[in-house]
Amino acid sequence: MTNASATAQSALDDVAVLMPAYNGQADVDLTLASFSESALVHVLIVDDGSTPPIVAPALANMKIDVLRMAQNGGIERALQTGIDALAQRGFRYAARIDAGDRSVPQRLAKQRAFMQAHPNVAGLGMWTQVVTRAGEPLFMLTPPAEPNTIRRMRFFRSCFAHPSMMLRIDAVRAVGNYRAEYRCAEDLDLFVRLMERYDCANLPELGLYYELNEGGISATKRRRQITSTMRLQLRYFNAANPYDWLGLAKNLLHLVMPYRALQRVKRVLLAPRASH
Template sequence: MPNSAAPLVSVIMPVYNGARFLPAALESILNQSYRNLEVLVLDNGSTDGTRQIIESYARRDNRVKPLYEPRPLGYGGEAATNVATRHAKGELLAKLDADDLAHPDRLARQVAFLQANPDVFLVGSWLTLIDEHGKPTGARTYPVDHQAIYKEFYLRFPIANPAILYRNYFQQNDLYQIQFDHFNDYYSLFVQLNSGLKMHNLPEYLTFYRIHDSNTVFTKLREKWRSNLNIKETFIRDFGYKAPLSHRLKIKLISLVINTVPESFLIRIMNRARRVLNA
């Protein structure tokens, strides 16, 4: 039974043609040790069996709240997340993508952290990387405290967007500001951090990030890198961000690789470059 003293958590899960992995994602949320939650699953114009899966889970567990958009909203799920968030009743909001998994204690640990640290707006976690079968293939760590997160924002997105829990401050305004063709989560969380909202990452592997052949992150790589660079320059131009010289040099090196290597080889090269440069 939910603890009446525990804040309601609204888990936001946009999904587009996600029938393959959606059941596992939903199970990982519904089986959380933290029980006082609702799951807003927004079917973003799917044409596979996604809608039937959502409706099946909603019949079995009244914490699942189906939402529907007739056409894909695009922008990597951020626009769909904004729509779903407007229906959220929770004091706290959590993100999980429909192809990822949450550790059984993820919400419990993140809620406890925010309750113990009322000055912190958002808490993330480290990631365990998994393949299409759920087998661990690696890990991704992030800076932990607010200042370290801020320092790394030019080099990379130092928060795992599918792993965040944050306070529901955005009933009137959307968290994700749609300003670029890609990576509006990267831009938007920097805007919030720069405005004074504190962020933190738990140094624990509480979210499983799935790497598979349908990940949208592995398409239009050069186009997406241009968006990434435009966002970084916005940090400097519009917000006065001071990027460390070493971070600028790493980004120039990555850009050289991306603009030189045939795109068919970029995924392999980029993953190796990330490991070498810790980017």
């Protein structure tokens, strides 16, 4: 093997894809098959009590382990367990994705290169194309890239697409890991705590195709998610930041607006405009 080949092969040895899964074997297979990298991709599937159990698909250029939970305990516990397992196995970065979503080619290499060059960045997301179950594009999520902008706007808009994130494992554990204190908003809870000590940023390019799933947490547990988000907003509220006030108002509106109506508004506001 040449030096260049050896370097490419080892380029992602400290990165592992972290995917929690509860049933949905076909979605797991689809998601993992979407990864296209120049190096071996390590994957940890945390099977959150699936019936039948999740089976690792046989995919070239991919080393997949399955960590089985004895019973279904929710995504918060699955992610916490997954982070601890990756730390014990010596990985430095966890690349999140959910079953049903699809990765853009070279996503992992791009995120790792950025985080290596910016050691104070503990979480790095990417722009995300939201699609239907059939893969049809709905709208793009293009959150801000700069850490300071994200800090100001963290409660006003969704600054990160959770399944697009690459996380520095030691930083996640240093701030207390994922936790179940804010059910259905475990990602925002983690990001807020990370941003107290480190930077979080976005790469301003497409990295993920996110499946809008009517059976997902954002749809089926929406009220709990909004309530948890508002509890976080109040805990970390900064009265001098106008975006914190706007974020509270926005979530109050979300409480009274039906989920499907909200999705229709998003499609209108965020759909690509035809050029003239």
